[in-house]
Amino acid sequence: MLQVPQEESSRVRRQPAAAPLRIGLLGLGTVGAGTWQVLERNRQHILARSGRPMQIVAVAVRDLARAARIVGSAVQLTDDPWEVANHPAIDVVVEAMGGTTLARVLVLQAINQGKHVVTTNKALLAEHGAEIFAAAEARGVIVAYEAAVAVSIPIIKALREGLVANRIEWVAGIINGTSNFILSEMQDKGIGFAAALQDAQARGFAEADPRLDVDGIDAAHKISLLAANAFGTAIPFGQVHAEGIAGLEAVDLQYAEQMGYRIKLLGVATRGGSGLEVRVHPALVPVDHMLAAVQGSMNAVMVKGDASGTTLYYGAGAGSEPTASAVIADLVDVARTADCASTQRVPCLAFQSHAMRALPVVPIAVTTSAWYLRMGSDASPQAERAILRTLLRCGLQARIHGRYTQPDRSVHHVVLTQTVPHAALQQALAQLALLPMRTGKTQAIRLERLE
Amino acid sequence: MLQVPQEESSRVRRQPAAAPLRIGLLGLGTVGAGTWQVLERNRQHILARSGRPMQIVAVAVRDLARAARIVGSAVQLTDDPWEVANHPAIDVVVEAMGGTTLARVLVLQAINQGKHVVTTNKALLAEHGAEIFAAAEARGVIVAYEAAVAVSIPIIKALREGLVANRIEWVAGIINGTSNFILSEMQDKGIGFAAALQDAQARGFAEADPRLDVDGIDAAHKISLLAANAFGTAIPFGQVHAEGIAGLEAVDLQYAEQMGYRIKLLGVATRGGSGLEVRVHPALVPVDHMLAAVQGSMNAVMVKGDASGTTLYYGAGAGSEPTASAVIADLVDVARTADCASTQRVPCLAFQSHAMRALPVVPIAVTTSAWYLRMGSDASPQAERAILRTLLRCGLQARIHGRYTQPDRSVHHVVLTQTVPHAALQQALAQLALLPMRTGKTQAIRLERLE
Secondary structure, eight states: OOOHHHHHHHHHHHHHOOOEEEEEEEEOOOHHHHHHHHHHHHHHHHHHHHOOOEEEEEEEOHHHHHHHHHHHSSEEESSSSHHHTOTTTTTTEEEESSOSHHOOOOOOOOHHHTOEEEOOHHHHHHHHOOOOOOOOHHHHHHHHOOOSSTTOOOOOHHHIIIITHHHHHHEEEOHHHHHHHHHHHHHHHOOHHHHHHHHHTTTTOSSEEEEEEEETHHHHHHHHHHHHHHSSSOOOOGGEEEEEEOOOOOOHHHHHHHHTEEEEEEEEEEETTTTEEEEEEEEETTSGGGGGGTTEEEEEEEEEETTTTEEEEEEESSSSHHHHHHHHHHHHHHHHHTTTTTTSSSTTTSEEEEEEEOOBBBGGGEEEEEEEEEEEEEEEEEHHHHHHHHHTTTOOOOOEEEEEEESSSSSEEEEEESEHHHHHHHHHHHHHTOOBBBBBBOEEEHHHOOO | OHHHHHHHHHHTTOOOOOEEEEEEEOSHHHHHHHHHHHHHHHHHHHHHHHSSSSEEEEEOOOOHHEEEEEEETEEEEESSSHHHHHHHHHHHHEEOOOOOOOOHHHHHHHHHOOOOEEEOOOHHHHHHHHHHHHHHHTTOOOOEEGSSTTTSSHHHHHHIIIIIOOOOOEEEOOOHHHHHHHHHHHHHHOOOOOOOOOOHHHHTTSSOOOOOHHHHHHHHHHHHHHHHHHHHHOOGGGGGGEESSTOOOOHHHHHEEEEEEEEEEEEEEEEETTTTEEEEEEEETTTTGGGOOOTTTEEEEEEEETTTTTEEEEEESSSSHHHHHHHHHHHHHHHHHHOOOOGGSOOOOSSSSGGOOOOOOOOGGOOOEEEEEEEESOOOOOHHHHHHHHHHHOOOOEEEEEEEOOOOOOOOEEEEOSSHHHHHHHHHHHHHHHHTTSSOOOOEEEEEOOO
């Protein structure tokens, strides 16, 4: 018989004494409270795996009364985050407060005080990672951030450790759960973006202010971190191209499906002869591709290594306990390597700092891509010829994949192009806008085969 | 401009001197040669990540001439594996020779000599892991085996480190590429098992003697290792239930597809109130499940943690360089932690050895499952009533999901049962065999929802 209480007690009895890892929490919101909860519930189980107790010593929060209801009286509560950053009896600070201003100075202060840092803050690392990682190296402390990308999925560990033998060719993924939930709703219910967004907000999958998610900024933060780990270079966040999903219409998802594709918001980081491409945008993905099977608020990241081939990592992209799972994994790594030489630790960005180098990020204007184009016209027979002639004139070899007559008698012409320079696509869009029989704006969405 | 040679040279110049990790290879077959090749090709890249050079000092092979053509003269070649196991100038032995007899004594000898061990040998660890891991702990050395399960996928690292915060509820996966390739062929081409096996052998996806793969033994080796890491217990290999795919027919894959399922060979390890279930068998999986999307020779493992929820790991399940990718990841972990205290390393089976415990593996005869049943009968109208009456008498609430008349006028009746005790299913099969209008043997395949 397996009975958890027995199991726990037997594990407790046989634990040797080990100095606990003393933890300070900045923030007790969804992430902080989840971390507390999982550490409490699985305390003995985690100890049985890590061999070192975890002890939350102090928690900084805005609402002391609410926090007291969660953590009780065993823990020092303060509404002054500097008390945690400077706390003499804390080994590691978990930054779960969000934001990039106060969080930045608090993290730098904790590092300066010789404390290790675990953060879930992708915006902070995408915008100030270079400064923070440099400070950590100078001070000989760890900055861990597994929860910053695709929370429950150990993708940072996979990139830095599991795939260490590989030259990474590309990383691509569905790394914003809100957008994927909205796209899945649009796909399954045939509803528009606005309705799907309302649905997502009602069901707690989207913030009241959803712009960070639906405009691709959150995904851009994450892909810049993945790219840095994949290619051993700091990515200036300003050079990451970000497009969101607000411009997508239900018909585009339907037309794509009829051609054997699904539309997903992808983060893509790839290395080519002229440098790196780091971009976030909606894309058509073949329906039999693993990424096309990722539904709802789930996340998945695919990595192509020269030795491993393609591997994929899938799981929850948000949520209190999935995030806590990653935070605690980082805490256990800190507990194991806190007393090791830095050469015995995994570097912050996968590569030894002296081997990091500046790789150029190529502007989106000089990239190439295949495209899905949806053009509207009146019902005149010459419309289609005019469209094809225009595309051809701009160097886009294309054929019509679908013709869809609309309730207002206008026609949607759907085209898939071969891979073309971004400039040629822009020129074609400008030319199409001048066609007299045109109705509405041309919809252009990238097509990614990810092979 | 990004030019690899520049990049390499710049990284070399800036490398500080570090004592190389001295490696001995047992075997230079697919795995050994792939490891050599990737270490050579990505030498500077791996150094830029790990900070410590890798040096293959000696290689033991049967065919010295062939080996010399691969590794040249820079490496000591021997046809005596004991020379590698006992080599005074080797820090870590990579066992890539296979088999469980000579490999076992060589690995134990290397451990006894204070050498770390990296092995790809799932059979060795499934059958002799307890002895090997105990010897390693007593001697304070590492035994790493990422390549032993779903080679290119860092699933052992994910289970032991990435999901360390979680109580694992179940692990399930497609962990035999040969069987999945054969099932994909049967599905896509509508051909039988024998034809698909020939195809797999012709294309190098199956051994001349495919029994280890198609009988589920290889998958059983792997699921026993996954179960041990998930639940912190040694799994006596004799207690792992293994069924293969040789008994499957193309019609079953077709009927399943028509009901919204694919048939996959799954390894499943799950913990329940009465103990662990560790089993390998074909199963129907809902077609929209991520595991149903795993085609050809690819592998995928899904893990359900109490905090993380379900996560999935996908990649190549075999191949020279995908295996090398995992072997080298283990070598880098050894390079980083060789000089650490054992408390600073990840335990061999995820849990501190004093916290490991014997959990009972429940016999397959006392498990419960839902089932797909295909029963053949003559065309008589009372056949279906007799079948349903028989099932009901044995406690199987079931309804006919499909009726398929065969060229010989006989009829296939297809049923999905609810979850029933294994004994009830066995009784039903015995009773069905007695029906006078029966034609052929009843096909019974488990149904797994993996939610």
